[in-house]
Amino acid sequence: MAKKKVVERYEGDQNYQFLHERVSDLFAEKLKSDTEKLKKQDIHEISSTSYFCPSIDSSMERATLLCESVARKIFPRESSPEYQVVSEARYAYRVRDRLRKEVLVPLINALDYFDDSGTKPCAVKKYLEDVKGGHGGGKCNIAAGALLRNDIVGYADDVDVGQVAELQWKAMVMGFKKQGKLNNCLAVCDVSSSSMAGIQNYMDVSVGLGLLLSQLSEDPCWKGKVISFSLNPELHLVGGDDLKSKCEFVRRMDCGGSKIDLHKVFDLILEAAVKGNLKAEQMVKKVFVFTNTCFEVANSGNDNKKSCWESDYKAIRRKFKEKGYEENAVPEIVYWKLDMLVVPRRRPGLAIFGGFSADLLKLFLDNDGQVSPYHVMEWKQPSLPNTIKIWA
Template sequence: MASSLLGPPELRLPMATATNPPMGFTENNSATYLSSGNPCLDFFFHIVPDTPPQQVIARLSSAWDYHPLITLKLVCNLRGVRGTGKSNKEGFYAAALWLHKHHPKTLACNLKAIADFGYFKDMLEILYRLLEGPQARMIKKTEWNNRKESVLDPKPGRKKRKFTEEKEKARSLRLEKTVTKARKAFERYKRDPDYKFLHDRVSDFFAELLRSDMQYYNANELNKISLASKWCPTLDSSYDKATLMCESIARKVFPREEHVEYQNIEEAHYAYRVRDRLRKEVLVLSTRRFNCQRSLHDDNGPEVAELQWKRMVDDVAKQGKLANCMAICDVSGSMSGIPMEVSVALGLLISELSEEPWKGKLITFSEKPRLHRIKGESLISKTEFIERMHWGGSTNFQRVFDRILEVAVKGKLGEDQMIKRLFVFSDMEFDQASQNDWETDYKVIQKKFRRKGFQNVPEIVFWNLRDSLATPVPSDQKGVALVSGFSKNLVKLFLEGGGIVNPENVMQQAISGEEYQKLVVFD
């Protein structure tokens, strides 16, 4: 007699509820949550540099419906570059374009606050992508690479003639594109009130700062000059051609009513003169303000990398210590590329910030995870040592904790010497952890530690480095944090201080800075 139908394993997953988020499987068939149960936390944990724009938008939309203000803060956290966030530029731009489409007043009216998280040029980039398309930069890069290849004629005798023809053709094409872009920007400004409002807020922002900077410049108070002159688009730059921003700024820096010489001339001549004056009088401000700084970034090589690394470690260390902490670096096959490089770098950072007996140690995990003491005196030698560690083809998360327990039991470590916090740098695609399909990996870890006599299970920071659906724990799981991205800035959340409450609490800490309090939802 034939057996009854069983169906795929997904049919036997428990029903999702507010306290029991939906479940599924990792790529390695380990039971996992597909959501933390909090859309804002899902956005905070799952958006990483390789997350596709459509996935960013989907999670952003869900998070906004759940809590608009927290979501706005998380969008800015994506961009934060000076210790305020994740430095995820592309994720931020995708989110900003969504904001303009669905909440244009909120984006435009928060420009000054948003500028504190990234760079002034972010405003120009948003306008540029609104006009040229979300993938404009990628398309432009492809076109540039194609042009470089096209000038390489395999027949030397024809090279000069072909180059001349290509040069003339390119000049004509550039002129045509310039006119097309200008017309597109002009028509969009006239017919789209939301775009016009954003454009005007951007030009207001630059004009206000530039007018103040001119006063500081004339008073020889160079230390008070802002970065506006550095990031203001130059005449006929890609930003200016696409957005007509130089004219808009110039009209506000040199308004007709404040300058007698402009009051009786034609509009076209006025626009030309103030644009030229902007170039001569304002954009030159950056020359005196920043020329001494450029030399700091001209050199490359191991010596510079070593100094930059040491400075970064010292800067973080000044803000606190990591007692009884250790990093677990995922170097499995699914982490290949940049995620693996970041895993190694962040793991090395944690090892150098930690105190004894765990200082200078980390674990790589694959089929056979090992505890390593990092050898080497320089950044290069330490990196090379880590690169020579065992590299596996899959991730067995449970064996990592088995190894930690073995070391602790063998060394007869007491509760006060045991690791208090583990940083797990991974893509969260763990192997099967338990014979019980419905028991998540973290619950298995808790049981193992208590069986060995350790009542306090280490706090765990799950640090996501690759786009994935896997979510290790729900939003209210005690003693766990869910963070993501390639930036060291989030390490500062875990320096000394109290213990980890739960993932939601850590997310709130990440967006609790003074700069976040300036953000307001308008629509």
Template sequence: MKAVAKVRIISPLQVCRKHANWVPPTPPSSPTFGNPCLDLFFRLVEPNTPVKRQANLNYLNQFLPLAWSHNPLTTLKLICNLHYDPHGPGKEHAQGFNSAASWLHHNHPKTLVCNLPAIAAGFRSFEKVLVILYRILEGKDPHYSITLLTEAIEETEDKIAMAKKALDRYERDPHYRFLHDRVSDLFADCLKSDIENFKELKQKKSQSQSDDDDHNYCLELTRAARWCPHVDSLYDCTTLLSESIAKKIFPRISYQGFEENEADHADRARQLLMKEVLLPLEAPLEEQSGYQFEWRTNHRASCPDRKYLEEVKAGGKSKIEAGAMLPHKIIEYVYDCDELRHVAELQWKVMVEDVYLKQCKFRNCLAICDVSGNMMRVPMDVSVALGLLVSELNQEPAWKGKVITFNRNPQLLAIQGDDLRSKCAFVRRMDSQEWHCKVDFQKVFDLILEAAVNGNLRPEQMITKVFVFTIYFDFDEISANQWETDYEAIKSKFKEKGYGNVVPHLVVWNLSQDKSTQAVPCTQPGVTMLSGFITNNLVESFLDNDGDIFPDHVMEAALSPRKYQSLVVVD
């Protein structure tokens, strides 16, 4: 069997540490309602019309200086949060990110440059680094496509004019020159590392004793070759970036054959960049090549949750760690992984008993779980898991193990089932069969009041919060009636039965994965609206704070992933 090389895509930060003059991040100040950082976070989403787009950019330009004055590091993270992230809380606001990067260049150029490796690494975006340089030079975003980087253009007067413009800007603008040099440093460092690793792999394979060698090799590469502008491409002619990169990889003073003048050196270096670096690295980065890609393995097979459950099952853990997994992650394995289902059930039991019951969290709370057909996989898992968890944490018999259905004729149901899987199935079956149903909240509170009266409960035993887990943000979208009218009737009924001071508070959490739905959470009488892209950190914050989630919690959760921790402010 022939040897197989596994390609492991590595971080540019790992290669470019010599340029990383990091300073320790300063702890962010405590966000408060109405601060400019929160305004930026909640109000900036990708607009869908030209008019809204311009208004959005005007808002960005207005609030960036205010937010930076309030908290520079948080603002820097918010700028990077505008970048598209298909698997996380980042927003799909390309123009916003590009505009904010230009603002950084003009106001904090060292901070922008210092964070280029972090942008290329944590945000998987060598492309964005190129767009930043192009925008600073041309004053507009490129009409981006891969042909901009790869297809050569013929020698024309326009090509010469573009080169003269780029050279003139480079020579007269020190801030642009600084940015250009650091972008070329980033690519040169990564490409040198990549080609060295590639050559080492070829040497190891050539030293193999036979074609039957069954050794598996690992080739560590960045994506720099995938995004490096090809010589004489439109992007190269506009920025002259390829020449800068080539001359750093093949300098005159250390490379034989470069005794000629500077112009000849530039031409030779560019030719070598294509022949000896970019072309050899094409194959390992092509998905249809004979290489195996580490990132193409089954995600769940290598995720920490699965590894933890497998260790518990194998007896490698002497004790189950109660807080090792979040509720919605546990039920994933209960439903989809037969070999680990029993261990996941044990994990749930330990989590409920050791983490939440002992801390007396979510006592006297109920959940309304939207499990209708428009709930996608992740929101559905979160709705079911949190609904079950809240039901099991109740101490009063009137509330324990119960949940409320999401429809116009709600019911207070006791969850049936002998194990976690059957209980999850019960909650999922509560679907009203309506694609977009609404909830009669006055009937919900009637059910709660009736149960309290029938159980002779004292006011302190009354439900304190009713959580609604859905994918709708606008309260009018889920309420069957006008809330203000309903709320007055609810208060009157509770007062009449002796519960006037303990009317439950309604907390509606929009679990939608649509990043364009984020808006400033608003509060109506007796209601709190919450919206936020579902992340582990946001769910943890919800659980840690007993369901009391405010805008600053949502922002902190969105900016807490590891990739944001590499960002630094230096000027």
């Protein structure tokens, strides 16, 4: 019955048919591209598309038939003589099964493939080892955008490639500084072991993005600083002389539990701005909160009562105005729940979205921290300087 309803809507609604075809085209094109990358062992270049393609027996598939449509486009009838002599139902069954066995399962296994430590992708270490061993005389050609921030952070303390990870990090930061992006942002990093656990090693994501924003931020008040995710947040100047020690500093920040007092976050920012005698144009523009806790829980306070963000934000604006900062100087909160896909939504002074993948991170960095359904739709692949030469 579900399949019948989908077919009837597809045949009777041109707009729905157009949308269905474009979505299945995107899935098919990306999965074919990822399969080619897998064949070349470019595992760190594979997108997370395979995670989100509807599985054969899922409720999503019964409601959309997207999996079948994608399978038909990857394995059309004319691609094999055996498909041309079987019934339509048999053909659909075979290509769905083939999509699962030959495309989705291998790609998902590749994305989930970890080294002996169980936490870090082998492809990342292989890349760092290749950089380390591939250039004699201490001169390294490093692709600034080759690795994700969390990939680099995950190997900062590695005995074999820690020094190369440091060089990779410097090249990446240098590339973004040349672009002049994300230089007016501040990060709130959740590094509590209870909320940031997971196979994707979300703590490395939080630490990596927090450190990146801190190093791209500008003086006099924001450079090198991050805020801890807590009911009593603190504005920290990140200590340490190298990437390893900086990562350790951020990981040791006191992040108690799964709640945060955003009022106090704004108080910290306002206090620093007043103390530094900052003009409105020097105020940090965006505050990114990196966590695995959903906004409603994190912002509920000690008594677990639901907070009204609109009222909170009015009070925050009032505080800024009392100190001489008009509404356009009040930073926007960008709340990023890393471990779960969340439909981007906006409230006054607040943007909420979720999920983590290489593509989403590139979108975030390419658009100077702007992420919305519109940006996702219009996004083009970013371009960092291809190679930056660094003397080891």
